[in-house]
Amino acid sequence: MNRIRASIITIGDELLIGQTVDTNSAWMGTHLNDAGIWVQRRVAVGDDRQAILSALEEESAKSKIVLITGGLGPTADDITKPVLLEYFGGKMVQDEGTLRHVMAIFERNGLPVLERNVAQALVPDSCTVLPNARGTAPGMWFEKNDCIFVSMPGVPHEMKGIMEDEVIPRLQERFETPALLHHTLITSGMGESFVAERIRDFESALPPHIKLAYLPSYGLLKLRLTTEAPDKITAAAEMKDAFQALKKGVADILVADQDLPMGVILGNILLEKGLTAGTAESCTGGRIASQITAVPGSSRYFKGSVVSYANETKINLLHVNPETLRQHGAVSEQTVREMAEGALDVLKVDCVMAVSGIMGPDGGTDEKPVGSVWIAVGGKGNIRTMLYKFRYDRPRNTEMTTVAAMNELRKWLVG
């Protein structure tokens, strides 16, 4: 297959010293794939002239398209623009459109325009300017040695705007891209190696241009099929057959036949069944509610949550019996059941998730070690409880609990 190959270069010391997690590259990867462009390498380098020049040279030798983010701000540590001028040649000129745009932004915010802001409208005359509707630093499109280079700011929503409005449409116009199709399903309740054993025949019968990948993810397992074909219709037809076979092989452990966040999966079921939900959260501290409400339109099925971090709050707001807490402790089947009952009552919803556990690093005992989590899910008169035993660290335990609680309510709803 004639793949159109791209490299992504991200610039900034903050990426190398670990101060910033690079979320831009994942977003760019998804959207380039949708456009039929294969990201084959991602490289991060520091705010260093020689490192940036080497990366430009090396990546353009490997890829037809090199997308660059970062280092375009108005301060002295932002050196990408002069380095691009050095690499592509030409001289700095003022871009009138950008200047007007920068002035308008500052005017709207009632701020004076500084010399260094005016400088953001300076661009090498060797580039085509790509307007940045969401910020001051414009995108810049260069061509050299049969390779396209696009430089964009590192601020995520500015990069996304330029990619959607300018870069992707222009790339699609330039290249005849093959169809690149990914399809993912999600399973729960069976380890990676056991699933692999079970679908061994399916996997070995796949044609070489269809790839299967296993992606464990917070207690779930994602299975992804990737295929490439000269056109979308051929790709879709091949994918359909393979994906149906895979789906059949894991029907009993299937969570969803798309790669959606658990908040979306659960939301879709609630919407379909016309039910409302809420949460009573102790150890997750609002994380379940926050993942559910991250979904646009979730107000149609989600009414709210009581984050009862203190025992006092469990008693006052969820009407947990103080005697239950005294006898069994906050992390117990009895408490989590009463939290669920209380939440059903005070939130006036059809179903709830309630969680109480020990996330660590402190608070564990021999009897209830760090990672012990009681979950209750269900509706009035029909509550199901379960004990999970996670290990590891606080952030991972919190995330595992969040996914597990939503998955348990999902099972209760469809079971």
Added chain:
Amino acid sequence: MNRIRASIITIGDELLIGQTVDTNSAWMGTHLNDAGIWVQRRVAVGDDRQAILSALEEESAKSKIVLITGGLGPTADDITKPVLLEYFGGKMVQDEGTLRHVMAIFERNGLPVLERNVAQALVPDSCTVLPNARGTAPGMWFEKNDCIFVSMPGVPHEMKGIMEDEVIPRLQERFETPALLHHTLITSGMGESFVAERIRDFESALPPHIKLAYLPSYGLLKLRLTTEAPDKITAAAEMKDAFQALKKGVADILVADQDLPMGVILGNILLEKGLTAGTAESCTGGRIASQITAVPGSSRYFKGSVVSYANETKINLLHVNPETLRQHGAVSEQTVREMAEGALDVLKVDCVMAVSGIMGPDGGTDEKPVGSVWIAVGGKGNIRTMLYKFRYDRPRNTEMTTVAAMNELRKWLVG
């Protein structure tokens, strides 16, 4: 300065197609920096033999240390180990320690050991095995062409365990590392270019081995100084003077003189003042509470939250007057004030944050466009309200609101 330079190679198609955000590299960058090792490049490649071989060759030509994660699982898409064998030579042998460890894990979980799990104990005899206490795939340490290569699984908590227990201690033993010091402070309320203008003299007077970086972050601005010196004492002394001068220059807009999450900054103030807090969240859906409780020990000052996503929940649990909602709407100064008063009352805390806004993409009007957020912070009889106007997308608006609410309560507490 004689920097010890490292490259990180992450392997996996999921990183390139954007299915997974690479959080490993940031963690590794932080911990390597603390050990005096400079990460100069991070490269992500797919599950592809030739791409992996090229990356090994290219990165080892640039760096003394090459750390590799991913592609070590038990399934057919995991090809890192055979490629390492090809690159470093030797033959596959069974590592007895790893085999016993794998068997014990499966036994503990009551699962049969499959052929493919036993295969995880196979390692090239050209490597030193680094035990993985948290999983089945061991770390592998190779040396070639005066470069150290370490391969680790991509599962974050497994990688972290091997790094902490094995890799970093061994690297520190091997290399005499210079001291590499970063120190960051956080400001709020002034844009990047205005801060740069204000500290222009400070910046231009910095010696060349001390670097200043500007990092805008969700409405805040981080300023980072980086210095290198042959030893820690020299580095610390130089840093101290420069950092004090910087701090003085931004005293009136200073949020914290360390790079801490806002949940930690706020928690420290509450702890110091001996006050308890809670939240009443509409549009953030529990995100503020979840960031506060992400901090270990937060139960000492955080009692809980009412996530009142539905108006009904605002009325039932926070005792917001239905008339207020009818007259002014959920996103209004009056409503957010009553939410705060209600939360103070029902959570029985000393101070609260309450938020109500329109996160998008839907729900905006001409009068209250997407991104309009009312925030109330304070204690009994002393509540402060403010209107924020964000733009952009739902995830960013939610995060901006979360940080802004915590920052407003911080200002209220210290003001």
